[in-house]
Amino acid sequence: MSEEVTYADIKFQDSSKRENIHEFDTVGIKVYTTLKIEMGKLNKLQNFKEELQRNISLQLIHNMNNSKMIMDLSNTLQEIATRLCHELYKREPEHKCKPCPKTWMWHEDSCYILIDNYETWQESVMFCSAQNASLLTIKNKSVLEFIKSKRLRRYWLGLSTKKYQRSYQELDETIISSNWLTRNRNVVNGRMHCGYIDTVYIYYTDCSFPMRFICQKLADPVKIESEIPDGKYS
Known part of the structure; x- marks a missing residue:
């Protein structure tokens, strides 16, 4: 069981x-x-x-x-x-x-204006700066030939100040010069000499001496118009 x-x-x-x-x-x-x-x-x-x-x-x-x-x-x-x-x-x-303001000259991508008021070099720098511009600098052959064609007489340039510069220099020799300012903000005193153009030469004189000057600034882009009224260009 x-x-x-x-x-x-x-x-x-x-x-x-x-x-x-x-x-x-x-x-x-x-x-x-x-x-x-x-x-x-x-x-x-x-x-x-x-x-x-x-x-x-x-x-x-x-x-x-x-x-x-x-x-x-x-x-x-x-x-x-x-x-x-x-x-x-x-x-x-x-x-x-x-693409430049009225009365300014146009060359390549820059605008230029001749100022016939007589100012010191430092005052010229300040005037150009107020126009969003700077004193003229010449760094290529095209600008060189453009400026030479104007036959400028005694205009301040955007050159570095020097304690003393006795001899003159031909304008053609300045293209590769390191004397051109990258900024126009040098402190100038009574002993400094500043560069100016006289036809095809560069000279230096007391920066406090009143002289005419030329400003330059970058041109605006040319505006592209969608239409030309009445088939005219101007």
């Missing part, structure tokens, strides 16, 4: 184990299936992300190319407008396209 009971107990325990194993297998399959589905979704998202990044990169490249084309076109139009304005300026010095 007791052996049969024992046998029944053992059978019951084996059956319980099989059920537990079956449940474990079922859960495992579900987890595996879920992971597989989620991994598939993740791969799709990753592929979508990569495709999106490629599209964005292509769009950025396209936009950059368009921006460069627009910039190149803008620069070309600006160059054409500047050349045209130069031609009009030759015929009419006060033409409205001129």
